[in-house]
Amino acid sequence: MSSKALTDSTVQRLLHTAIEVFAERGFRATTVREICARANVNVASVNYYFRSKEALYSQALGLAIREANERYPIAQAQDKALPSEQRLVLFIDNFLHKLLDDSHLGYHSKLITREIAEPTNAFDEIIASAIIPQFALLEDIVRQLLGPDAGHNTVKRCLLSILGQCLVFKHSRSVVARLHPELIADESAIKQTAEHIAKFSLSALSQLSEIRRD
Amino acid sequence: MSSKALTDSTVQRLLHTAIEVFAERGFRATTVREICARANVNVASVNYYFRSKEALYSQALGLAIREANERYPIAQAQDKALPSEQRLVLFIDNFLHKLLDDSHLGYHSKLITREIAEPTNAFDEIIASAIIPQFALLEDIVRQLLGPDAGHNTVKRCLLSILGQCLVFKHSRSVVARLHPELIADESAIKQTAEHIAKFSLSALSQLSEIRRD
DNA sequence: AATCATTTTAAACACTTGTTTAATACAATC
DNA sequence: GATTGTATTAAACAAGTGTTTAAAATGATT
Known part of the structure; x- marks a missing residue:
C-alpha cells in the first residue's frame, strides 16, 4: 500500500463509513456490503485496502x-x-x-x-x-x-x-x-x-x- | 400449540438457552443453530414452537x-x-x-x-x-x-x-x-x-x- | 393393536455472509 | 505512446443464515 493511502478518498470514505455502520450495528451484525454500499465503493475494496473486515474494524475504532x-x-x-x-x-x-x-x-x-x-x-x-x-x-x-x-x-x-x-x-x-x-x-x-x-x-x-x- | 407447552421441556430449554445466547451475542449475531445446539434440540424446533427467531427473542426477553x-x-x-x-x-x-x-x-x-x-x-x-x-x-x-x-x-x-x-x-x-x-x-x-x-x-x-x- | 394428533428429525430451500479471483480501467514514468 | 504499477470492477466461491418441508418417531385414545 502506497503512502498516499492516508489521503486516498476511497480509504477515507471506507473508514468513516465503517465507523458509522459498526457503531449502528456492532461488529458481527455489520456487513461489509453495507459499508461498501454506503461508501459507494466496490465490495472487494475492504479486502484490498484492509486485509479483512476485522482489520477494518480495528482501524476504524482507532480513528474514532x-x-x-x-x-x-x-x-x-x-x-x-x-x-x-x-x-x-x-x-x-x-x-x-x-x-x-x-x-x-x-x-x-x-x-x-x-x-x-x-x-x-x-x-x-x-x-x-x-x-x-x-x-x-x-x-x-x-x-x-x-x-x-x-x-x-x-x-x-x-x-x-x-x-x-x-x-x-x-x-x-x-x-x-x-x-x-x-x-x-x-x-x-x-x-x-x-x-x-x-x-x-x-x-x-x-x-x-x-x-x-x- | 397445546397448553402443556408451558411445562414442555423442549420449549423451556429453548427459552432459557435463548436468554443466554441472545445476551452473549445480541439478536442479529445470534444464530438459531447455536441456540438449538446448546439446547440439544433440532433446528426446526424454533420455527415449530415459536414462529420465528424474532418471536423467540421476544418471548425470551419477556421471560428474562x-x-x-x-x-x-x-x-x-x-x-x-x-x-x-x-x-x-x-x-x-x-x-x-x-x-x-x-x-x-x-x-x-x-x-x-x-x-x-x-x-x-x-x-x-x-x-x-x-x-x-x-x-x-x-x-x-x-x-x-x-x-x-x-x-x-x-x-x-x-x-x-x-x-x-x-x-x-x-x-x-x-x-x-x-x-x-x-x-x-x-x-x-x-x-x-x-x-x-x-x-x-x-x-x-x-x-x-x-x-x-x- | 390401530388410529390419531403431536413432536422430532434430516434434508433441502433460497438468501446472505466474508473473501478471492481475474479481468479491466487508470495514471504515472520512460 | 507503450509500459508498468496501482485501483476498481463484476463475478464467483465456500460457508453460514433463517425457514420450510415431508417423513419418521412418539404417545395418548379408542
Whole structure:
C-alpha cells in the first residue's frame, strides 16, 4: 500500500463509513456490503485496502478514538491552576457533550461505548487511548477534592459514580429519550444536565471529604 | 400449540438457552443453530414452537424480565413505613445485585440492558415491565428525600444520577474488571460498592434539598 | 393393536455472509 | 505512446443464515 493511502478518498470514505455502520450495528451484525454500499465503493475494496473486515474494524475504532479526542480535547480540565471544583465542572461538561454529540461524534462515542460493552480483540486499544487518560485526569481532580486522607477504593468508587452519571445518558439513551426527552432535548438542556451532575457530585464529594477514609 | 407447552421441556430449554445466547451475542449475531445446539434440540424446533427467531427473542426477553423480577423483588424498598434513607439503600443494593449477579441472572440483566442499548421491536415490553416500575419506585423515594419543593427536572436528573452509578458497573464492566477489579470481586465488595453509591447519593440529595428548586 | 394428533428429525430451500479471483480501467514514468 | 504499477470492477466461491418441508418417531385414545 502506497503512502498516499492516508489521503486516498476511497480509504477515507471506507473508514468513516465503517465507523458509522459498526457503531449502528456492532461488529458481527455489520456487513461489509453495507459499508461498501454506503461508501459507494466496490465490495472487494475492504479486502484490498484492509486485509479483512476485522482489520477494518480495528482501524476504524482507532480513528474514532483519535477524532473524538481531537474534537473534544480535555486541555481545559487539565489546567491545574484552576480550582478543582471548576475543573470537575469542565470535565463533566466535556465528557457529556462528547457522549451526546450527534452532529459529528455520535457514531464515535457509540462505537467506543459499544466496544466497552462487548469487547473484541481491539479492546486493548480502547483502554489505552480512550479510557486511561480520562480516568487519570478525573482521578487527579477527585483526589484533590477528597483530600489526602481519602482511601484508594473511595477515590475509585467516586470516579465511577461521576462517570456513571454521564454514561447513563449514552447507554440508556433510548430510555431517557422515551421517558424524559426534555433532559437531552437540545444544547442548553445538556448543559443543565451537566451542571446537575457536577453539583450532585460536588455535594457528595465535599461531604465525603469531611467524614473519613476507608 | 397445546397448553402443556408451558411445562414442555423442549420449549423451556429453548427459552432459557435463548436468554443466554441472545445476551452473549445480541439478536442479529445470534444464530438459531447455536441456540438449538446448546439446547440439544433440532433446528426446526424454533420455527415449530415459536414462529420465528424474532418471536423467540421476544418471548425470551419477556421471560428474562419476569424471572429477574421474581428473583430480586423490590418489596423491601417499597415499604413506606421505612425511612426514605433506608429505602434508598435497599433499592440500590437490590438493583446493583440484580445487575452483577452472575450465578443465575447475569444473562437476564445483560439481555435487558442490551435491549436498552439497542432497542428492537420488543423495546416497549422492556419499558413497561422492567423500567417504569423501577423508575416509579425510585422516584417515590427520591421525591421524599428532596422534599416537596423539588422541581420536576431535578427529581428526574437525580433518578438518573443514582441509576447511572449502578449501571456503569454493568455497561462498563469490562473496564472495571480491567482497571479496578477489586470493586466487584465478590459479594462483600459489591455490598461495599452499593453502600458507597447510597452514601454518595444521600449526601448529594440532602445537600440539594437544602438549596432550592428549579 | 390401530388410529390419531403431536413432536422430532434430516434434508433441502433460497438468501446472505466474508473473501478471492481475474479481468479491466487508470495514471504515472520512460 | 507503450509500459508498468496501482485501483476498481463484476463475478464467483465456500460457508453460514433463517425457514420450510415431508417423513419418521412418539404417545395418548379408542
